[in-house]
Amino acid sequence: MFITDSQLLSYQRCPRKAFLDVYGDLTQQDSPSDFLLKLIKDSTEFQSSIINNYSYQKPDYPRGDLIAGAKATEVLMTAGVDVIYRGILITQQSSTNSPPNNQTENGSSPSINFVSYPDLLIKQPGYSRFGDWVYIPTDIKLSKRPKLDYQIVAAFHAEILASIQESFPETAWLILRKKGLYKVNLTQRLQQMQETVSELINIWQNRLEPEVFMARQKCSLCTWYSSCHAVAETQKHLSLLPGVTPSRYSVLKSLDLTTLESLSQANYHDLEIYPEFADGVGIQVVQQAQSVRENKVILRNGKLAREIDSKTLPITYHQSTKLVNAPVELYFDIEAQPDISLDYLHGVLVVDKRQNTEKFYVNLAETQLEEELIWHQFLDLVWKYPIAPIYHFCEYEVQTIKRLAKLYQTPAYKWKPLLKRFVDIHQVVTQTMTLPVESYALKHIARWLGFEWRNPEANGAQSVCWYEKWLQTGDRSLLDAIVIYNQDDCYATYYIKEWLSKFIEENS
Numbered sequence: 001m002f003i004t005d006s007q008l009l010s011y012q013r014c015p016r017k018a019f020l021d022v023y024g025d026l027t028q029q030d031s032p033s034d035f036l037l038k039l040i041k042d043s044t045e046f047q048s049s050i051i052n053n054y055s056y057q058k059p060d061y062p063r064g065d066l067i068a069g070a071k072a073t074e075v076l077m078t079a080g081v082d083v084i085y086r087g088i089l090i091t092q093q094s095s096t097n098s099p100p101n102n103q104t105e106n107g108s109s110p111s112i113n114f115v116s117y118p119d120l121l122i123k124q125p126g127y128s129r130f131g132d133w134v135y136i137p138t139d140i141k142l143s144k145r146p147k148l149d150y151q152i153v154a155a156f157h158a159e160i161l162a163s164i165q166e167s168f169p170e171t172a173w174l175i176l177r178k179k180g181l182y183k184v185n186l187t188q189r190l191q192q193m194q195e196t197v198s199e200l201i202n203i204w205q206n207r208l209e210p211e212v213f214m215a216r217q218k219c220s221l222c223t224w225y226s227s228c229h230a231v232a233e234t235q236k237h238l239s240l241l242p243g244v245t246p247s248r249y250s251v252l253k254s255l256d257l258t259t260l261e262s263l264s265q266a267n268y269h270d271l272e273i274y275p276e277f278a279d280g281v282g283i284q285v286v287q288q289a290q291s292v293r294e295n296k297v298i299l300r301n302g303k304l305a306r307e308i309d310s311k312t313l314p315i316t317y318h319q320s321t322k323l324v325n326a327p328v329e330l331y332f333d334i335e336a337q338p339d340i341s342l343d344y345l346h347g348v349l350v351v352d353k354r355q356n357t358e359k360f361y362v363n364l365a366e367t368q369l370e371e372e373l374i375w376h377q378f379l380d381l382v383w384k385y386p387i388a389p390i391y392h393f394c395e396y397e398v399q400t401i402k403r404l405a406k407l408y409q410t411p412a413y414k415w416k417p418l419l420k421r422f423v424d425i426h427q428v429v430t431q432t433m434t435l436p437v438e439s440y441a442l443k444h445i446a447r448w449l450g451f452e453w454r455n456p457e458a459n460g461a462q463s464v465c466w467y468e469k470w471l472q473t474g475d476r477s478l479l480d481a482i483v484i485y486n487q488d489d490c491y492a493t494y495y496i497k498e499w500l501s502k503f504i505e506e507n508s
Contacts, residue, residue, distance in 0.1 A: 002066075003200060004115040005153050008193075011200045012149040013218060015210040019203060020224050029223040035461035036221045038468065042339070043142045047119065050140045050175055054120070056083040066090060066115060077121070077165065078130050084121040090114065091163045112201065116160045119175075128167035137161055138173040146174050146182040154184040155193035213246060214239040216439060220461075236260050240438050241292060243285045248276045264289035284434070291434045298434040299507075323428060323501050327354045328388040331497075332397050333489040335463050335482055342368050343400050344467060345482060346378040349490035350385065360487050364479065367471075375404045379414055382421075390418065393442045393493045394426045425496055446492035449499055453492070458485040 011018035032040075059072030069088035076084050092111050118137035126134035137157035141150055154172035162168040174182040203210065212231045219225050231237075236259070238244045238252060251274050257263045263286060271282035291298045328350065335345035346363040361381055363374035382390060392398070398419065405415040430440055437444045443459070463482050470478040 001111075001201075001204065002113045002115055003197065003204075005117055005156050008156055008197065008200065009149055009153050012152060012196060014213075014215075014222070015199075015203065016212060016228065017222055017224055018200065019208075019210055020227070022204060023207060023209070024224065024227070028227045030226050032223055033221060033461065034465040036223075038465050039142075039221075046142045046177060047140045051085060051120075054083045054085070056085040056120070057081045058085050059087055073121075074164065077135060080123060080131060080133055082123045084135070085119070087118065087121050089116040089118070089157070089160045089164055091160045114156070114160050114197075116157045118157045118161075121161070122173075124169075126167060126170075128165035130165060134165060134167050134169060135161060136169045136171065136173060138175060140175045142177050144177055144179060146176060146179075146184070150174055151184045151189050152193045152196060155186055155189040156197070158186050159190065159193070212237055212239070213249065215246065238263060238289075241285065241288045242438065242440055243281065243288055245276075248281075248285065251276050260289050260293045264293045287434045291436045295436045297436070297503075300432055300434065323423065323497065323504065324389050325353075325501060326387070326389050328352050328385045329494075329497075330382060330385060330388050330390045331490040331494045332382075332390050332392045333486050333493065334397055334400055335460075335467070335486050336396075336400070337464060337467050339464075339468075340368060342371055343404065344368075344371065344374075345486055346374055347483070347486035347490050348378070348381055349487070349494060350381075350388075351494060360490065362483050362486070364483070366479070371404075372408050375408055375410075379410070382418060383414075388421070389423050390421045391423050391425055391493055391497050393489070393496075394424065398422050398424075425493055425500070428500060429496070442489060442492055442496075445496055449495060451492050451495045453488045454484055455481065455488075458488070 007018055007021070010021065057076055059069055059076055061068035061072040066088060067090070070090040073084060073087035073089065076087070091114050093114070116137075119140045120138040121135040122138055123133050124136050125132065128134045137154060139150065139154060139157070141147075143150065151174070154174060158169050158172045169186070171186060172184040174184060176182055202208065212228050212235070214229060214232050214237065219228065222228075232240050238249060238258065238260070241263075244252070251271070252258060252263065255266075255270070257266050266286055266289075268277075268282040268286045271277040271285070274282075277285065287298050287300070290296075331349040331351065333347045334343050335347070336343045342365065344365040348361045348363070350357075350359045350361065352358075363377040363381070365371045365374045382388075401415060401418060401422075404410070426440060426442070429435065429445065435445060435448065437448050443453070458481065463485055466478040466482050469475065470482075
């Protein structure tokens with residue numbers, strides 16, 4: 001059995017993925033998304049930019065031959081090479097976790113090979129079996145933060161390296177984007193690493209398939225997403241409920257509330273004694289289970305949930321989330337390129353109910369230098385309709401207005417009054433009702449209402465990839481795809497707002 005640093009990293013992020021990578025049906029995997037491929041490419045380019053600062057040697061061995069690679073790495077360590085790039089470290093131990101049916105013919109437990117691929121092995125003064133020097137493992141990560149899972153892997157490198165050079169490195173390093181060197185506290189991380197490795201060995205050797213759990217941000221890029229989502233849907237797993245995080249799910253399991261039926265019938269007061277369900281989260285989660293189980297909209301009126309089964313119930317709305325049916329309404333959506341801090345498209349749908357017209361305006365920066373130009377174009381457009389509400393979905397648009405105003409030193413009178421005109425449709429929905437959806441993201445709500453995007457594969461991550469390719473290739477079809485996606489986002493926001501207005505009118 002081989003356990004590698006990449007498998008250890010994968011296990012920390014999702015035990016189920018680590019299991020499926022070994023025992024799963026590979027034909028059930030999704031193709032990697034363009035955004036995932038972009039992240040891999042960006043990571044490789046960042047690593048190359050760091051490596052170019054070093055004078056290094058690489059071990060020479062036949063491709064795919066790990067044993068030969070480990071021996072070649074050891075040859076370089078013995079020679080005292082200052083920096084080793086893409087070395088391979090291997091150590092072996094007998095498994096203490098093996099079940100009886102996994103024993104070898106002579107009755108002994110099968111061995112486990114631990115394989116580590118530190119990006120760099122850097123020579124430092126010290127004492128090892130090689131001489132008066134030791135090696136320190138160093139990993140290069142695109143991340144801005146020294147994530148715990150990276151530190152655990154660094155401890156994995158260090159322990160394997162210690163068994164080879166017979167001297168434990170004093171530390172391990174991470175080289176991070178923007179923040180540079182980060183010193184890993186091995187004393188703090190070693191026990192955590194050892195416990196995590198033991199868990200991984202136990203799951204693999206006993207073929208213990210981990211429970212499915214759909215964590216939206218983590219799962220969205222995984223190639224096992226469709227497979228796991230299908231399992232979760234079949235099980236009606238609670239992780240499909242908005243608001244059920246891993247920590248909250250652990251509490252629910254301890255209370256034996258693991259089904260939609262049991263959670264929907266739970267007393268939310270029993271949940272609120274737990275910190276994970278404080279501040280109204282308890283009733284929200286119970287209402288969400290009720291809504292999904294019965295496929296009904298549930299109103300939030302203070303702390304009382306009221307099912308909508310007719311057109312008779314009153315609704316109380318917070319002033320900041322009140323919808324206004326104005327003669328002219330604007331629907332606003334931004335596309336951004338976060339890698340270069342560029343907001344390159346301001347899409348505005350103008351709905352004139354007096355003239356019964358709908359017109360979509362595109363303010364598009366084809367280069368980074370045009371961001372200021374389209375910012376002023378946007379301001380000119382919205383001030384043509386000085387009293388029109390500006391509907392958007394989530395907080396990004398308002399945050400961007402503030403950022404651009406500060407960046408381009410925009411006079412306060414041109415942008416501050418706009419803040420009072422913004423209406424966040426996401427906030428209106430989440431503050432006033434519970435919907436039978438998996439997520440309160442724009443696509444989930446709009447699709448639940450029957451709206452569809454012209455390109456079903458289009459999303460924010462994909463638009464980032466399209467714009468990057470546009471900058472590289474000049475292919476205008478990529479810009480066209482982004483504009484269509486942005487226009488559909490504006491229309492989806494309009495679609496939800498119209499439904500909300502009608503719903504409020506019929507139930508007030």
